[in-house]
Amino acid sequence: MGAGRITLTLPICGEESGLRNVDSNSDLLIEAGRWINLQREERKCRFCTQGVVEDEAHALLDCGAYVHERRAMFDHIREFYGWET
Numbered sequence: 866m867g868a869g870r871i872t873l874t875l876p877i878c879g880e881e882s883g884l885r886n887v888d889s890n891s892d893l894l895i896e897a898g899r900w901i902n903l904q905r906e907e908r909k910c911r912f913c914t915q916g917v918v919e920d921e922a923h924a925l926l927d928c929g930a931y932v933h934e935r936r937a938m939f940d941h942i943r944e945f946y947g948w949e950t
């Protein structure tokens with residue numbers, strides 16, 4: 866991780882390690898759905914039951930499947946920037 870850059874690693878199926886990073890080349894359905902001609906509104910999250918599009922914002926900020934990873938990410942951000950809780 867470079868200075869000022871924080872990466873959240875989320876468990877997404879299909880990776881050899883079982884883990885991958887969320888970035889512009891992600892396997893999130895908002896991106897991967899383009900390659901299989903899936904309409905945007907049909908690219909619903911495969912990891913929760915919220916029925917919303919599986920995009921970066923959902924994965925990082927809202928998806929119920931990543932509660933623990935999100936908590937660890939925000940703990941890391943607070944520690945990195947020296948913010949009090």
Ligand SMILES: [Zn+2]
Nearest residue numbers: 910912913928
């Ligand atoms: Zn979700």
